[in-house]
Amino acid sequence: MSKLKNKTILITGGTGSFGNKFVPMTLDAHDPKKIIIYSRDEMKQWDMAMKFKDDPRVAFVVGDVRDKERLSRVMTGIDHVVHAAATKIVPTAEYNPSECIKTNINGAMNVIEAAHDQKVTSVVALSTDKACNPINLYGATKLASDKLFVASNQTVDQASTRFAVVRYGNVMGSRGSVIPFFLSCAKDNLLPVTDEKMTRFMISLEQGVELVWHTFADMRGGEIYVKKIPSMNIMDIARAVAPDSDTKIIGIRPGEKMHEQMVGIEDAPHTYEYDGYYKILPAIHGWSDDPTRIGNGKKVAAEFSYASDNNTEWMSVAELRKWIASNYAGGNS
Numbered sequence: 001m002s003k004l005k006n007k008t009i010l011i012t013g014g015t016g017s018f019g020n021k022f023v024p025m026t027l028d029a030h031d032p033k034k035i036i037i038y039s040r041d042e043m044k045q046w047d048m049a050m051k052f053k054d055d056p057r058v059a060f061v062v063g064d065v066r067d068k069e070r071l072s073r074v075m076t077g078i079d080h081v082v083h084a085a086a087t088k089i090v091p092t093a094e095y096n097p098s099e100c101i102k103t104n105i106n107g108a109m110n111v112i113e114a115a116h117d118q119k120v121t122s123v124v125a126l127s128t129d130k131a132c133n134p135i136n137l138y139g140a141t142k143l144a145s146d147k148l149f150v151a152s153n154q155t156v157d158q159a160s161t162r163f164a165v166v167r168y169g170n171v172m173g174s175r176g177s178v179i180p181f182f183l184s185c186a187k188d189n190l191l192p193v194t195d196e197k198m199t200r201f202m203i204s205l206e207q208g209v210e211l212v213w214h215t216f217a218d219m220r221g222g223e224i225y226v227k228k229i230p231s232m233n234i235m236d237i238a239r240a241v242a243p244d245s246d247t248k249i250i251g252i253r254p255g256e257k258m259h260e261q262m263v264g265i266e267d268a269p270h271t272y273e274y275d276g277y278y279k280i281l282p283a284i285h286g287w288s289d290d291p292t293r294i295g296n297g298k299k300v301a302a303e304f305s306y307a308s309d310n311n312t313e314w315m316s317v318a319e320l321r322k323w324i325a326s327n328y329a330g331g332n333s
Contacts, residue, residue, distance in 0.1 A: 013085030064105030136255025169201025272297030
């Protein structure tokens with residue numbers, strides 16, 4: 001039986017790209033009692049509410065993860081939480097660091113404390129490749145957030161809230177990501193490219209949702225889940241999106257990485273491989289040697305790292321064009 005069936009789920013930042021995919025997929029596949037979307041943009045809530053106006057299982061609450069009191073009230077009676085709220089645009093975070101910290105770190109602490117106070121069963125927090133060996137403020141705040149969620153399991157007993165993290169690379173088609181950006185630029189037949197050697201992981205929103213489902217089913221508390229996904233070179237992405245457009249090299253933006261990384265070499269001693277994903281176990285409290293957390297995992301090599309440039313799986317131009325054709329009406333294919 002699904003762990004989410006007949007349960008009440010809260011998703012913070014639920015009007016974003018992930019929430020708009022998570023809600024319908026979860027309603028169809030797991031039949032929860034209710035999904036509550038908690039976010040601060042009432043217009044996005046209004047637009048999303050129109051899609052689910054005939055489904056009594058979906059509800060909307062305006063609120064901010066920076067507001068602990070509001071968050072705690074909303075979590076009353078909640079079984080599971082998906083924490084998707086974040087300030088995530090890298091240049092925006094570089095120029096507005098205090099605002100990024102308030103949402104990504106203080107907001108994470110508020111989610112953790114509210115979940116503990118309201119005795120929520122489990123919380124899955126969405127993270128990013130940029131939290132692995134971060135070079136920008138967004139990545140640094142998400143690393144701090146990941147550490148908070150992992151460490152919050154040290155008070156776990158049978159009745160306590162459990163916390164885990166899922167780490168994504170570039171989510172295809174999400175707001176602010178490279179594919180919709182290139183599609184918008186294709187109208188002018190010129191795609192700005194930061195560096196022709198740049199690579200990115202490629203994960204669909206559907207795969208992201210499925211990883212969250214798996215995490216709820218598998219987690220014991222403190223794990224970071226990393227899905228195995230293909231990579232692409234940025235020039236191949238450009239060719240797939242707009243084959244008739246020219247490209248212009250503009251240089252790397254503030255805080256941007258040449259290649260994405262989701263498991264660093266420093267994580268290798270605590271990382272295990274499974275069919276379709278990796279799991280980074282906590283280095284604290286001996287949890288990385290806990291048989292209940294390891295399960296049937298195989299420990300990775302001591303020098304292992306998982307990055308978009310050393311990946312063994314690559315997405316072809318044809319494969320991405322097929323994905324664009326099925327996900328964007330009138331997209332280049």
